[in-house]
Amino acid sequence: MSETQLHPLIAKYARKGAQRQPHCAGCGNGIIAQCMLRAIEELDLDFGKMVFVSGIGCSSWIPSPFFNTDVLHTIHGRPLAFATGVKLSNPDLRVVVFTGDGDGAAIGGNHLIHAARKNIEILAILINNRIYGMTGGQVAPTTPHGMKTRTTPYGNLEYPFDLCKLVEAAGASYVVRWTTFHVKQLVSSMKRGLLKEGFSFIEVMSQCPVQYGRFIGIRDPAKMLLMLRDSSLPISKAKSMSEEELEGRIVVGEFVDRERVGLTKAYKKLLNEVQA
Amino acid sequence: MKTVKQGTYFWQGNEACAEGAITAGCRFFAGYPITPASEIAEHMAKRLPQVGGIATQMEDEMASIGAVVGASWAGAKAMTATSGPGFSLMQEFIGYAFMTETPCVIVDVQRAGPSTGQATKSGQGDVMQSRWGTHGDYSAIVISPNSVQEMFTLTIRAFNLAEKYRTPVIVLADGTIAHMREQTIVPPIESIETINRRKPKTEEKAFFGLEEIPPMPTVGEGFNVAVTGSTHNEHGIRFTADPTVHRRLVGRLNNKIKNHVDEIADFESYNIDECQIGIVSYGCTSRAIHEAVENAEKRGIKTGYIRLKTLWPFPESIIKKLAESAEKIIVPEMNLRQMFYEVERTANGLAKIIPLNKIGGGELITPEELLVKVEDGEE
Numbered sequence: 001m002s003e004t005q006l007h008p009l010i011a012k013y014a015r016k017g018a019q020r021q022p023h024c025a026g027c028g029n030g031i032i033a034q035c036m037l038r039a040i041e042e043l044d045l046d047f048g049k050m051v052f053v054s055g056i057g058c059s060s061w062i063p064s065p066f067f068n069t070d071v072l073h074t075i076h077g078r079p080l081a082f083a084t085g086v087k088l089s090n091p092d093l094r095v096v097v098f099t100g101d102g103d104g105a106a107i108g109g110n111h112l113i114h115a116a117r118k119n120i121e122i123l124a125i126l127i128n129n130r131i132y133g134m135t136g137g138q139v140a141p142t143t144p145h146g147m148k149t150r151t152t153p154y155g156n157l158e159y160p161f162d163l164c165k166l167v168e169a170a171g172a173s174y175v176v177r178w179t180t181f182h183v184k185q186l187v188s189s190m191k192r193g194l195l196k197e198g199f200s201f202i203e204v205m206s207q208c209p210v211q212y213g214r215f216i217g218i219r220d221p222a223k224m225l226l227m228l229r230d231s232s233l234p235i236s237k238a239k240s241m242s243e244e245e246l247e248g249r250i251v252v253g254e255f256v257d258r259e260r261v262g263l264t265k266a267y268k269k270l271l272n273e274v275q276a
Numbered sequence: 277m278k279t280v281k282q283g284t285y286f287w288q289g290n291e292a293c294a295e296g297a298i299t300a301g302c303r304f305f306a307g308y309p310i311t312p313a314s315e316i317a318e319h320m321a322k323r324l325p326q327v328g329g330i331a332t333q334m335e336d337e338m339a340s341i342g343a344v345v346g347a348s349w350a351g352a353k354a355m356t357a358t359s360g361p362g363f364s365l366m367q368e369f370i371g372y373a374f375m376t377e378t379p380c381v382i383v384d385v386q387r388a389g390p391s392t393g394q395a396t397k398s399g400q401g402d403v404m405q406s407r408w409g410t411h412g413d414y415s416a417i418v419i420s421p422n423s424v425q426e427m428f429t430l431t432i433r434a435f436n437l438a439e440k441y442r443t444p445v446i447v448l449a450d451g452t453i454a455h456m457r458e459q460t461i462v463p464p465i466e467s468i469e470t471i472n473r474r475k476p477k478t479e480e481k482a483f484f485g486l487e488e489i490p491p492m493p494t495v496g497e498g499f500n501v502a503v504t505g506s507t508h509n510e511h512g513i514r515f516t517a518d519p520t521v522h523r524r525l526v527g528r529l530n531n532k533i534k535n536h537v538d539e540i541a542d543f544e545s546y547n548i549d550e551c552q553i554g555i556v557s558y559g560c561t562s563r564a565i566h567e568a569v570e571n572a573e574k575r576g577i578k579t580g581y582i583r584l585k586t587l588w589p590f591p592e593s594i595i596k597k598l599a600e601s602a603e604k605i606i607v608p609e610m611n612l613r614q615m616f617y618e619v620e621r622t623a624n625g626l627a628k629i630i631p632l633n634k635i636g637g638g639e640l641i642t643p644e645e646l647l648v649k650v651e652d653g654e655e
Contacts, residue, residue, distance in 0.1 A: 015500070018513065051495045053346070065502040065513055070495035072349060073504035073514075074342070075372050081339035085346025085354070086495065088330045089304050093350070093496045111342075114335040267330065274325040 009037040013047060015068040022061050026221030028180035028206030032127060033062045035183055036096075039190035050094045051086055055079040055108060058134050058208075059100035059127040077107030080115045083122050091121070091264035094194065101128040101142040105161055109141070112163075116170035119198040121262040125190075126163060126201065129208035137211035144248075148215055163203050164255045173198025173262070175255040179205040179228035182252060189254070198262040205250050278327055282464045289427040289454040290315035290357075293383060293447065294323060296431030297355050299462075301470055302381070303329035304354035306343035308336055308362060311395050312451035313385040316357035337362035341369040341382065348378045349503065351494035353435055357383035359451075360402055361392065363409070370444055371410030372505040374529060377484065377492065379438035379445075379473055381431070386450040386559075388635060397638030398451030400559055400610040406446050407588045413526050415533040417540055418446045418588040420558040424458035430585060436471040437540060441532055442489050448587060450610070451638060452560035485510025485525065488532050533589055541591035544583040548594070551580030553650050554602035554627065556595065556619050558584040560640060561608050567643035572650045579650060587615070592622045599623035604653045608632040608641045630655055 010019050023029045040047060047069045054060035056076035064073035074082045079097045087095045104112050104126045115122060131149060132138040138151040142160045149156065168175045174196045178186045186204065193200035207213070207224035218224060228250065235253035238246060280295045287295070294316050297305070305324055307317035317333065324331040330347070334340040340356045347354040358366065363384040373380055384406060388399035406418045417437050421430045431447055438445040476483060476491035476499060483490050483501055490510070493499035502512035507522045515521035533540065546569065548554065553572065557565050562583045572579040582598055584591070598605060605627045607616040613631050620629040632649050634641050 015502070048498050048500070049496055064504060068500050070349075070500060071502050072346070072495070073502070073506065074345075075368055075505055078338055078342040078369065081334065081342030082346035084332075084334070084339070085304065085306060085343030085348075086350045088332060088343070089347035089350035089352045089354075090496060110335055111339055114339070271325055271328060275328065 009034065009041060013037050013040070013068060015065050018065045021066060023058060024210045026207065026209040027058065028129065028204070028208070029058060029062050029127065031180045031183060032125065032186070032204055032206065033066065035186045036062070036125070036190060038187045039194060042187070043191055043194060045094065045194065049092065050096060052096050052098065053079045053083040053086065054098040055103035057100040057103045059098050060103065062098045063096070077103055078111060079103070080108060080111040080122070080124065084115060084118070084120055087120055087122055087264060088267065091268065095122045096194070097122055097124040099124060099126050101126065101130065101140050101163075102132050105163055106141045112167065113170040116167045116172040116199050116201065118263045119171055119173055119260050121198060121264055123193040123200045124202070126203045127206050128163065128203055129206045129212055130160070131208055131212045131215070133208045133211045137214060164201070167201045168256045171199075171260070172201050172256065173260045174200040174257050176201070177203040177205065177250070177252050177255065179232055179250060179252065180207060181225050181229040181232070192257070197265065198260050279465070280462055282462050285460045285462065286457055287424055287428070287460045288315060288457050289424045289449065290385070291319050292424045292427040292460050293357070293431045293449065293454070294319035296428040297381065297435065298323060298327060298329070299465070299468060300432040300435035301353045301472070302355050302435060303327070304344065304347035304352040305329070305331040305356065306334050306340040306347070306354070307356050308334055308340050308358065310359045310362045312387055312398070312454050313357045313359045313383065315454070316383060337365040338369060341366040344380050345369060345373050345378050348380045349495050353379070353439070355381040355383065357385065359385050359387045360389045363402060363405065367409040371412060371414060373444040374410070374414045375505045376503050377442040377490070377529070379442055379492070381434045381438055381445050381447060383431070383447040383449060385454040386448065388638065394637065396451070397636070398560060398610065399635060399638070400450060400561060400614070401635070402448060403587060403609075403611065403614040406448050413530060415530045416446060416588045417441065417443060417533060418448050418586065420448050420584055420587050421453055422559055422562045422583065423453065424456060425460050426585070427453060428460055428462070432468060432470070433542070436469065439471045439473045440489070441536070442473060442492055443533065448559070450560045452640065482510040484508055484512050485528065488528065488535070537589045537591065538593070540586060540589060541594070542585040543591060543594060544585065545581065545594065547578070547580035548582060548598045549601055550578060551602050552578045552604070553580075553653065554598045554605040555579070555581040555646070555650070556584065556598070556605055556607050556615070557581060558587060558615065561610055564608065564641050564643045564646050568646035568650060571643070571647050575651070577650060590618050590622070595619055595622040596626070599626035602627050604628045604630055606630045606632055606646070606649050608646055608649070610634055610641065
């Protein structure tokens with residue numbers, strides 16, 4: 001592929017030799033990658049002062065090695081812990097974490113709530129496809145109740161997390177949920193999250209036509225996108241609805257947008273006081 | 277008060293470790309409370325802000341080492357401190373630090389295990405874990421202090437080795453050394469050698485190969501570095517199926533330690549060329565050897581010893597030398613035989629290797645117990 005044929009965002013932001021995303025056809029990760037790059041482009045941020053940290057799973061391959069800046073592909077479940085070290089050590093860097101529902105909410109769930117509680121100035125994008133994709137379709141802590149997967153062949157006995165509520169309760173400055181259908185809203189929220197002081201959390205409900213699609217019997221990504229659209233419900237409407245009415249719906253929009261001092265800002269103040 | 281000044285101090289071992297780290301240039305600490313290592317975190321929390329550094333308590337040990345590895349990529353000399361249970365939890369990230377060639381220091385203040393064991397009692401049960409704890413083919417640099425003084429000086433050395441070889445370094449202390457108080461001498465600060473990682477020149481692009489120890493960029497400085505714990509080429513690009521790339525990378529990572537054993541290995545030795553009985557010892561247990569050797573010599577037994585200050589990579593050549601001279605080598609340890617096997621393997625029949633083991637209650641092996649072994653020379 002020659003440079004001239006590349007999408008301008010790819011030409012500008014992708015690492016040479018790694019311009020192709022490795023995801024399956026129809027995966028939502030490409031949409032999310034593009035939304036991220038659009039947000040950066042529209043804000044005209046210095047890409048070289050951005051650090052992307054990811055864990056293990058499909059979502060972790062969005063920035064690594066695709067984005068042509070510092071990209072740190074870490075271990076399963078711990079990108080937020082790693083990113084905390086990067087950000088605390090150099091608060092001038094803009095740190096973005098890409099994680100998934102397995103990486104960020106199962107094995108890394110503890111780090112997620114603590115990053116939110118600490119309100120460290122990191123933007124975390126959690127891609128929720130409600131299943132373990134890379135490992136072949138096992139149940140996730142976000143898989144709907146009753147659903148069959150490779151490790152719940154008789155149906156899922158457990159109930160899924162509401163991650164936005166969880167992260168909001170833990171103390172994050174900014175919490176929002178969209179789906180891969182809501183690209184304009186997603187770009188806008190990413191821009192907000194990139195500039196927000198404190199911990200910003202964006203959950204993106206995404207389609208996995210290969211694994212999730214297999215178990216619901218719909219493998220057409222376009223159909224899955226429409227399903228995401230049709231099951232979405234703005235948070236303003238959801239507030240007056242009962243739990244039964246909300247069954248199976250995806251509540252989208254801003255859960256919280258509040259002013260709270262970020263951890264590195266607080267630490268900087270402490271350093272000034274101690275060293276005075 | 278900034279960094280510590282030249283002088284004589286009456287420090288606790290953990291305090292000396294923290295001050296050694298700060299003297300070496302450590303400016304990032306992340307940890308999780310655990311006996312008998314907590315004083316390191318407490319001291320760092322107080323001291324690091326005074327020198328413009330960051331100290332933070334994380335939600336667990338995995339997060340602690342994760343933050344340390346992240347901070348190292350952001351350019352800081354970074355350290356965490358824990359004990360056996362926390363050290364177990366850190367193993368996956370230690371492997372990541374090895375694979376990504378991230379300098380950092382992990383202090384394991386050993387206590388009696390397995391599991392929660394005797395949390396407040398000292399032990400030496402993590403010797404093999406410090407070498408083989410993470411999965412896959414790797415090599416570890418492990419340092420073994422036996423005094424409060426060495427908690428200071430050898431922690432500095434741990435940072436220097438980490439920075440020089442671009443690899444995680446483990447300080448394998450123990451509850452005895454960590455909690456005792458002793459006189460500690462801080463030499464003139466300008467006489468203390470500190471090594472900093474080699475940074476790449478602007479045009480350099482290979483941060484994971486081509487050279488034995490490649491230069492390490494800092495994130496945010498325009499090198500657009502791709503870091504991954506997956507098998508990668510010299511540019512950090514994943515090659516998860518190519519056998520050649522894997523062999524080349526993992527081979528080099530192990531060789532960069534194996535090829536420098538003589539430079540890394542550090543020990544104190546006495547009379548090893550002409551002794552009948554040798555002792556190989558390390559850590560708190562080695563504090564019994566001087567008195568035992570003195571008394572043995574008074575009784576006409578020619579005795580020599582090697583006191584290891586680094587456990588891994590194992591200093592085979594010096595052990596072999598001792599085995600060539602001594603008929604018997606005693607290996608006292610506060611575990612149920614760990615370094616014993618390594619000494620036996622290295623001696624390869626040249627000397628009879630005799631274990632002396634004691635566990636429980638943090639009870640040390642006494643000079644008397646060691647002397648009995650020297651005199652009897654029986655298992």
